[in-house]
Amino acid sequence: MKLRSLVLLAAASLLLFTACKNSKSPDLLVPKEALMAIHINLESLSSKLSWDEVSKTNWFQDIAKEASTDSVAKQLLAQPAQSGVNTSKSQTFFIASSKPRSFYTGFEGSLKDAAAFEKFLHQVDKEQKASFTKEGDLNLASSNEDVVIAWNNSKFLMLGNFGADKYGIPGNDGPYSSGNPLTVDSLKQIAVNLFKRKGDALLGSDKRFAELVTDGGDLHWWGNYVSTIFNEYSGGMLSMMKVNLLVENTATAATISFDNGKITARSRQYVGKEVTNLFKEYEPKPISEATLSRLPASEVLAAGAFSYKPEGLKALLQLIGMDGMVNGFLGRAGYSVDEFIKANKGEILFAISDFDLKRDSTAYEDFDGKKSYIYRNEPKINFVAGTSVNDKEAFNKLIGILLKETDKIDQAKPNVSYKLGDSWFATGTSTGEVDAFLAGGSKPAYASKIAGHHAGFYLNFNRLFSIMQTIKEYEKADAASERWQSEKAMLDASASFWDEVVANGDVKNGVLTSYAEVVLKDKNTNSLVQLNKYLDKMYTLRPKEKAWDMSDAELTPIPAPVDSAR
Structure with missing residues (x-):
């Protein structure tokens, strides 16, 4: 060896x-x-x-x-x-x-x-x-x-x-x-x-x-x-600005612990004196459950919230000497940093309720003139998102500019609904989701897990694996294959092991901290012991790779689909 x-x-x-x-x-x-x-x-x-x-x-x-x-x-x-x-x-x-x-x-x-x-x-x-x-x-x-x-x-x-x-x-x-x-x-x-x-x-x-x-x-x-990476790889315009203030004396310290039923991670982000002072001056307000009541009450795949002070963005741009450049860029569209600050209140919410893959195919002629097909899965995501509005008129101007810019690019036109209310702007995959967001008043069970912090994130493994299991069924024609059986068994084992992820972040006295939990289904057994058994099970269930032998290969055209999605 x-x-x-x-x-x-x-x-x-x-x-x-x-x-x-x-x-x-x-x-x-x-x-x-x-x-x-x-x-x-x-x-x-x-x-x-x-x-x-x-x-x-x-x-x-x-x-x-x-x-x-x-x-x-x-x-x-x-x-x-x-x-x-x-x-x-x-x-x-x-x-x-x-x-x-x-x-x-x-x-x-x-x-x-x-x-x-x-x-x-x-x-x-x-x-x-x-x-x-x-x-x-x-x-x-x-x-x-x-x-x-x-x-x-x-x-x-x-x-x-x-x-x-x-x-x-x-x-x-x-x-x-x-x-x-x-x-x-x-x-x-x-x-x-x-x-x-x-x-x-x-x-x-x-x-x-x-x-x-x-x-x-x-x-x-x-x-x-x-x-170190910034100093070694940056140059040109960046070296003439004060962008280095963002990275001076920065460091990230994180601790991972394996506790009963969960894996926890605590982190602290160290920044330089100037950035610390900026964080102190523009500390945002915590996200309340009342704010989170705009998110769907039904079971979601993922949800998140973020709070910030718009005035802090301008101060940050001024600190690193980029306010003039950003204003110049926005000015071409008839907008400015001050108008952005006036338009926004500093709260952002989102939720992803579903994820699916749409089966599609494209026909083509191969080298011998026979028709073959390329199959692809196009993702479809159901979501709703919104941001709080400080000044409706200023925000409406921002929407108009964004729509004008996307009109220039056909591929950039999103197939989504949106609506501007008095205090919130919402967008989503359906009008019903947008209206429900603007109305508020729902009581999502996950809200209490991320409320009270400046940033929060929630991931529902139960929903994730349920969606993945549904998508796996699309390949049921291959159910007899060893690979399909192995992947299905691994998916089922994962669904019975993972529960959820809850993460939050805060800015207090100029210090950035975060905390995250990866929660398992078994709440009583140490997570490291569980991981040892889970990984061993995944190893046992994994598809057994076979050596490739060209003499065994037989090239055949892909049959035409019974029902094309085109």
């Missing part, structure tokens, strides 16, 4: 809930400039799902069978701790940039037995293709697969080339437009330098990150990539 493959397998095994005690110290071997970091709290995870439970799954057993001829892999799967890694502390995966458009990945952790770890690496390198060197008290192992592993007596670090050459942004001229992949020698030097870093040079010194990884959750996600 190749060094890269087995090392990745080792990392995965060590992350899969090995029994351990988590260190609360944020002193991790992660550079402060890391664009993204995932910190895994193994103590918490292993208290909810044991390695024994994972090893009994069908997918794990299949992996074990494939590794049965490799003694090292077999041992690693059975007892991951024998690799020498200290399973009493958590590990961290991260992505960082060493120079413009050159990204690398890292996986760091602690060692319990450095000699055992080195022995493990030599066992992996059966073909002796890896290079083992030493620099001071730091050991280095590398291969031609762009993997470098560095370790001393207490810590290990695995680095890999992120493949920036594959992720270069097209159309962006410059010496790094197609990416700048790192060589093995470069990765070695990065590893050596990381081991020399102390204190403020490490991510653990960032108070925001330190608070994140010590909050007791199961998984911690840190994102600090927006400003």
